[in-house]
Amino acid sequence: MNTLPLYIGGCFQNGADPSQDVINPATGASLARAARATTAETEAAIRAARQAFDSGVWSGATAMKRGQVLLEVAHRLRAQAAELARLETENMGKPVLEAEADVADAAACFEYYGGLATKVTGEVNPVPSDALSLTLKEPVGVCGQIIPWNYPLLMAAWKLAPALAAGCTTVLKPAEATPMTALELARILDGVPDLPKGVVNIVTGDGPTVGAKLAASDLVDKVAFTGSTRTGRSILRAAADSNLKRVTLELGGKSPNIFFADAHWEAAVEGAVFGVFVNQGEVCSAGSRILVEKSIHQRFLEAVVEKARTIRLGDPLDPATRMGPLVTAAHRERVLSYIEEGRREGARLVLGGGKPNGALARGAYLEPTIFDRVDPGMKIAQEEIFGPVVAVIPFEGEPEAVEIANATPYGLAGAVWTRDIYRAFRVVKKLRAGVVWVNHMQPTYVEAPWGGVKMSGAGRELGLHGIDNYLELKQVYVHLSEDPIGWY
Numbered sequence: 167m168n169t170l171p172l173y174i175g176g177c178f179q180n181g182a183d184p185s186q187d188v189i190n191p192a193t194g195a196s197l198a199r200a201a202r203a204t205t206a207e208t209e210a211a212i213r214a215a216r217q218a219f220d221s222g223v224w225s226g227a228t229a230m231k232r233g234q235v236l237l238e239v240a241h242r243l244r245a246q247a248a249e250l251a252r253l254e255t256e257n258m259g260k261p262v263l264e265a266e267a268d269v270a271d272a273a274a275c276f277e278y279y280g281g282l283a284t285k286v287t288g289e290v291n292p293v294p295s296d297a298l299s300l301t302l303k304e305p306v307g308v309c310g311q312i313i314p315w316n317y318p319l320l321m322a323a324w325k326l327a328p329a330l331a332a333g334c335t336t337v338l339k340p341a342e343a344t345p346m347t348a349l350e351l352a353r354i355l356d357g358v359p360d361l362p363k364g365v366v367n368i369v370t371g372d373g374p375t376v377g378a379k380l381a382a383s384d385l386v387d388k389v390a391f392t393g394s395t396r397t398g399r400s401i402l403r404a405a406a407d408s409n410l411k412r413v414t415l416e417l418g419g420k421s422p423n424i425f426f427a428d429a430h431w432e433a434a435v436e437g438a439v440f441g442v443f444v445n446q447g448e449v450c451s452a453g454s455r456i457l458v459e460k461s462i463h464q465r466f467l468e469a470v471v472e473k474a475r476t477i478r479l480g481d482p483l484d485p486a487t488r489m490g491p492l493v494t495a496a497h498r499e500r501v502l503s504y505i506e507e508g509r510r511e512g513a514r515l516v517l518g519g520g521k522p523n524g525a526l527a528r529g530a531y532l533e534p535t536i537f538d539r540v541d542p543g544m545k546i547a548q549e550e551i552f553g554p555v556v557a558v559i560p561f562e563g564e565p566e567a568v569e570i571a572n573a574t575p576y577g578l579a580g581a582v583w584t585r586d587i588y589r590a591f592r593v594v595k596k597l598r599a600g601v602v603w604v605n606h607m608q609p610t611y612v613e614a615p616w617g618g619v620k621m622s623g624a625g626r627e628l629g630l631h632g633i634d635n636y637l638e639l640k641q642v643y644v645h646l647s648e649d650p651i652g653w654y
């Protein structure tokens with residue numbers, strides 16, 4: 167059995183407790199055993215990152231050098247793309263075509279921030295002429311980076327690339343279920359000349375042990391987290407109770423996908439299906455509420471159901487597959503309990519709702535599931551399910567669409583489908599969300615900011631703003647004469 171190491175201080179080492187079974191969710195087969203890092207091992211990783219930061223070996227490297235290192239990481243990711251995509255699919259269950267896109271996006275993220283490293287500049291502030299006031303941008307320090315299992319490699323890239331560009335050092339913690347590609351990334355990083363030891367540490371293990379330690383440690387200056395709102399809250403609390411470290415959070419969502427009667431029909435029908443079923447619905451921005459104008463409700467529902475029936479559920483390594491298994495059998499049980507809850511609350515199940523039989527029975531598969539006539543207050547319309555389950559909610563007119571869209575605690579993303587440009591922008595302005603798509607759902611680019619409002623998070627990743635999470639501003643005042651203040 168393949169035992170996976172920890173990556174601490176530039177060394178691969180066996181963990182004291184290599185007991186985390188890593189499972190292929192399509193087959194139930196065991197892929198490897200990962201280390202469940204102890205508190206002492208986590209502390210060793212934090213100390214390695216602290217030492218690397220305090221030595222100045224990385225923050226003191228030229229921005230040009232840091233950028234070149236990131237470009238080299240991107241190059242190596244692309245060179246190994248097929249192998250990484252396969253590994254991601256075997257570990258996480260997503261269709262290999264999606265995994266290939268994820269690897270390309272991860273490489274693009276390193277390329278973007280590799281280029282941006284040399285474009286971080288300071289400012290001169292307009293103070294009176296007897297002084298010079300400068301704003302310097304400096305790396306925030308040691309970062310704890312905690313990521314989820316739905317895009318294991320891509321989330322590692324979103325976290326590492328801007329932090330490294332800024333000159334920070336990091337301890338990255340993958341999710342329990344999905345350590346494979348993060349550790350492969352550790353191998354890649356380890357082979358890149360000019361990336362000093364200890365700048366990146368990758369530590370697998372349990373959230374309440376490793377993640378909680380990163381959030382609570384006084385040696386960590388910043389924690390960046392992507393995951394559930396519940397865990398985000400506990401991280402924020404740990405930061406508050408320790409050294410008030412900087413916190414950025416990318417949390418859950420219940421994103422509305424809003425369809426007006428004048429929307430382009432075929433694009434809208436496919437957008438409704440893709441919006442929620444891509445990546446098995448295990449997407450923080452999943453369009454898990456389809457809001458549809460009453461005049462087209464029945465016809466649109468039928469078309470969406472018909473389209474969803476064509477989704478090829480199957481072996482995720484088959485390039486023809488469009489939906490794989492959920493990440494674990496335990497997660498499928500959680501999703502199934504929501505389906506049960508939807509039935510109990512009286513929503514009308516119009517597609518799926520169960521585990522497929524036959525060849526797929528041994529994997530953690532779940533049928534694409536559609537509930538119609540969902541009341542906006544029902545649990546399945548309010549809570550994040552994080553699986554292939556969508557709630558269809560009819561509305562009458564623009565104000566009601568907006569009211570329903572905004573009536574959850576979340577505010578990550580949303581989409582509006584219409585050919586009326588005035589209405590599109592009116593709705594865009596009224597949606598309380600960090601990301602809004604018009605006539606599309608889910609496209610995400612490293613060049614544009616990403617993140618949510620309300621209980622979907624704090625701060626923005628990606629784009630030019632994404633690097634600010636890893637920079638502190640220092641204001642420098644330079645007095646331009648030797649005259650005393652003359653106050654006493």
Ligand code: ADP
Pocket residue numbers: 312313314315339340341342371372373374376377378379381392393394395397398400401
């Ligand atoms: P899920 O329940 O879907 O796994 P989580 O938000 O719990 O979502 O997981 C996202 C990441 O947060 C994972 O890497 C997980 O190990 C980590 N995590 C879980 N609990 C904690 C915690 N108390 N403190 C810090 N990180 C945690």
